[in-house]
Amino acid sequence: MNKEVHNGSRNLGRLFIQLQRLEKNPRCFGEAGPLTPSEIHTIDAIGCGEAILMSELANRLSITKGAVTQMVKRLESRQLVQRTAHPEDSRAALLSLTPKGISAYYAHWQAHLHFYDQLKAKLSQEEIEIFETAIEKLNELLRRTENES
Amino acid sequence: MNKEVHNGSRNLGRLFIQLQRLEKNPRCFGEAGPLTPSEIHTIDAIGCGEAILMSELANRLSITKGAVTQMVKRLESRQLVQRTAHPEDSRAALLSLTPKGISAYYAHWQAHLHFYDQLKAKLSQEEIEIFETAIEKLNELLRRTENES
């Protein structure tokens, strides 16, 4: 009984470590060749919505602008991302996904959904709902923890 | 309604990213100075149980033996980890935590528990239980996914 007290925290820790491990190696998504975790993560952050600025991407990824420059250069050379001139500010570059980038984006998304479906298959409808609200609360908690520091 | 279909997966993804972000910077634990994520992770993997071999540590961390050599060298020089000779195999080194390492280990553990307590404060007893079994099932699923590839 007493031994079980810390298991919740331990399991959450393990979950994190396993996720990290799984996301460590390059994988293929859509028509793109093998993509490293950072690469697919960047594609995910750019997304299929409106084109975004380099600095906005840096923000979303929590990395420096310099790192973004380097990453985008690589993805551009592999024709996954494209830059277009900003219509009003000639300093700025507008980033968006190419068709190949979009295919990687959807394939990645698809993989996530597939994985999540597997989890849902193991839970009842009620459990799914509780799990999801718990995850949301966790996210909220983390957001606040982040601002504290 | 339809818009909500993918939110579970998205939130789980966000959780992962937020956790990564949070664990990015060096932090202080116990009597040890600032420790990088890899360092505290290594200390956590060595643990306070029986002394372990370098290769066992490499296994637990899913990194190469060479990487372990380098990491342990650093932690040893900071007096967080110690090596003792293996009584029966003179090739092998037995790793364990020094008192300073142990204090870091517990402080890290403490931080996790504290965080988890904050989450639990937001959930009912029943919700906690469901959440924890869901996490366990997730872990199980991940373990299997890992073996597949």
Next chain:
DNA sequence: AGCAATTAGTTTAGAAACTAAACTATATCT
């Protein structure tokens, strides 16, 4: 209009945390 301050992005040198592969030294198997 003119000059300072700000902002967008780039460049460069270097750090952290790895890997792969060749290596040393000991142990085990036949």
Next chain:
DNA sequence: AGATATAGTTTAGTTTCTAAACTAATTGCT
């Protein structure tokens, strides 16, 4: 004893990032 396997180390090189100095365009002030 000799071949093979195992524990750990070393080294050179990769990836992903940062910090800081930089360029070029924009905005704000007077």
